[in-house]
Amino acid sequence: MTGQRKTRAQFGSKFGVFAAAAGSAIGLGNIWKFPYITGVYGGAAFLFVYLGFILAIGLPVMLSELVIGRRSRRNAFGAFNKLAPGSPWRFIGSFGVAAAFLILSFYGVVAGWSIKYIFFSLSNTFDGFSPLQIAETFDAFVADPGKPLLYQIIFMILTGAIVILGVHNGIESFSKVLMPILLIIILILDIRAVTLHGAGEGLRFLFHPDFSKLTFEGVLSALGHAFFSLSLGMGTLITYGSYVNKQNNLINIAVQVTVADTVVAILAGIAIFPAVFAFHIEPDGGVGLIFKTLPNVFIQMPGGVIFSVLFFILLTIAALTSAISILEVVVAYFVEELKLHRRSATIIATSLITLLGIICSLSLGIYSNVQVFNKTIFDLLDFISANILLPLGGMFIALFIGWFFGKFRVMREVAQGGSLKGWFLTVFMNLVRFVAPIAIFIVFLNGLKILDAVMALFKR
Ligand code: PHE
Numbered sequence: 001m002t003g004q005r006k007t008r009a010q011f012g013s014k015f016g017v018f019a020a021a022a023g024s025a026i027g028l029g030n031i032w033k034f035p036y037i038t039g040v041y042g043g044a045a046f047l048f049v050y051l052g053f054i055l056a057i058g059l060p061v062m063l064s065e066l067v068i069g070r071r072s073r074r075n076a077f078g079a080f081n082k083l084a085p086g087s088p089w090r091f092i093g094s095f096g097v098a099a100a101f102l103i104l105s106f107y108g109v110v111a112g113w114s115i116k117y118i119f120f121s122l123s124n125t126f127d128g129f130s131p132l133q134i135a136e137t138f139d140a141f142v143a144d145p146g147k148p149l150l151y152q153i154i155f156m157i158l159t160g161a162i163v164i165l166g167v168h169n170g171i172e173s174f175s176k177v178l179m180p181i182l183l184i185i186i187l188i189l190d191i192r193a194v195t196l197h198g199a200g201e202g203l204r205f206l207f208h209p210d211f212s213k214l215t216f217e218g219v220l221s222a223l224g225h226a227f228f229s230l231s232l233g234m235g236t237l238i239t240y241g242s243y244v245n246k247q248n249n250l251i252n253i254a255v256q257v258t259v260a261d262t263v264v265a266i267l268a269g270i271a272i273f274p275a276v277f278a279f280h281i282e283p284d285g286g287v288g289l290i291f292k293t294l295p296n297v298f299i300q301m302p303g304g305v306i307f308s309v310l311f312f313i314l315l316t317i318a319a320l321t322s323a324i325s326i327l328e329v330v331v332a333y334f335v336e337e338l339k340l341h342r343r344s345a346t347i348i349a350t351s352l353i354t355l356l357g358i359i360c361s362l363s364l365g366i367y368s369n370v371q372v373f374n375k376t377i378f379d380l381l382d383f384i385s386a387n388i389l390l391p392l393g394g395m396f397i398a399l400f401i402g403w404f405f406g407k408f409r410v411m412r413e414v415a416q417g418g419s420l421k422g423w424f425l426t427v428f429m430n431l432v433r434f435v436a437p438i439a440i441f442i443v444f445l446n447g448l449k450i451l452d453a454v455m456a457l458f459k460r
Contacts, residue, residue: 008073009167011243016168018256019175021240023321025261026182028110029229031315032290035206035269037225041218044209047266050222054258057439058226060431061394062237063254063414064401069241070250071413075332076235079242084404092396093333096235099389100329102381103234105356107326108159109378111319112152112361113142113291114312121308126295131281135292143365152357155316159323160350163331164343167243171324178317185314186264189271192307193278202274220446223439228386230261233394236325239332250414271311275301290315327353356381388444395440402433 011017038046072079077093084090120126126134142148162170193199227233244253272289275297282293298308327349334345363370363377372380401410407429411420 009243010245011172011240011248012168013172014248016172016176017240017244017248017253018260019179020171020321020325021237021253021257022260023175023179024231024236024240024325025229025257025322026179026264027229027231027318027322028107028315029225029322030261030265031268031318033225034229034265035272036289037218037221038269039205039273040213041215041221042210042213043205044207045211045214046218046222047207048209049214049219050226051262053223053226053439054230054262056431057223057394057436058230058232059254059258060428060436061227061232061398062230062258063250063428064397064432065232065235065237066241066244066250066254067401067410067413068397068405069238070244070246071409072238073242075242075336076238076329077333078336079235079238080400084400089396089400089404092393092400093235093238095389095393095396096233096238097330097333099234099385099393100236100326101353101356102385102389104159104323104326104330104353106360106378106381107319107323108156108354108357109148109152109361111155111316111323112148112150114315114319115151115155116141116148117291117295117312118309118316120295121298121305121312124305126299129295129299131292131296134295135288138288138291142361143368145362145366148361148364149358152361153354155319155323156350156354156357158320159327160346162320162324163327163350164346166342167328171328174324175321178321182264182314182317182321185310185317186267186271189307189311189314190267192301192303193271193274196275196278196301198278198280199274202272202277203270205277206269206273217446220443223443224386224391227390227394227440229265230258231322231325233390233392233397234326235329235393238397239329240325242332246416387446391440391444395437395444398432398436398440402429402437 011020038050040046068079068083072082074082075093076096077090080087080090080093126137129137162174164170165173194203231237241250244250272294276293279297279300281296294311295308298304298311301307327346330349330353331342331345334340334349335342338345340348359367360378360381368376370377375383407425410428411425414420
């Protein structure tokens, strides 16, 4: 340093920005949650609605986050403080940092299970097991007071180790290597799945539009999932956006990441359902689809050990590149607002989140009797973050850009001296001013179950 202001970290290349942001978006949400909810809510019918939300709400909110990040060059909290000094808007950032804590604590637990399943697969543990035995093995494992913690801690150390290396040498470098590996693995699994005898039924389950199954609840979960899957609403992309240099085109980044996230979700569905149906197995819901149903499939499949190992490596990689983006939200906040060194910030953040995660993991076993609002701590963290913090954060981010930041500053930041097509700005501004906040508000009410109560009143 030659006495100038210390320059802030930046991503090095266009591909690096894409790999990091796509790495954040593509995670546990794509690989176990998306295939399952798509099946439940009517296959292609759900997909259709989900794509609508992605385009009308996800994409504009993503662009908004990138604009806020690059304009301010700050962490999620500091960004609002810089762009709207002293105003209440900065609480959006506090929400984000809080959400990051909560999400990563249970995310780390599930990612730990995924690491354990790589070892289960390598040693062919489930060979000869009945579906019931496989389910019992999973249930006993997650309820164990020691073993899941070990794998969760391993996962959190990996996450911290990448983040400690910094934006360029850690996050960007690892994403650039891991994301292509992820793509190759998922394509291998897809080819395996669709070439199984009887795969067609699974593809039909996934792609056949059955609008009768598309309930109001399904529409709302499509919107909620769009947020979770695209990593929106808590400042992940504000933080990553703050490392994007001025030459990169923010619209391109937002479009590419959205497309990549959606394509990988669909590819995950193609890897899972044809295989499940080919072996006449009833698909289980949620966490169970991956950890209970799939092992049944793998033990019957030719070459199952290899594909099973590959699958859980895929899941672990997807979780890791998402987890680093969540941790970075907290670390960037600690570094810039609390003036800590990156090293200590990462160690403190990782330790605190791991501790919370340990409580969360134990809440599935020895602490399962500790319930708040009728939920275990694990379910509670999931519920609060996905149903309350993310939608609320996303709504305020859209409102901030639409009503405070305004059209001209958006244009200046996105166009960087060039110009933007008039229709684009008009459409974008209407989406962030009206469409996104109103739609998100509806989901938010649903998340709190207020909407159910209101509907019940009308039904009386
Ligand atoms: N998008 C990630 C997934 O699909 C999860 C995530 C949510 C990451 C919020 C960052 C912020 O699994």
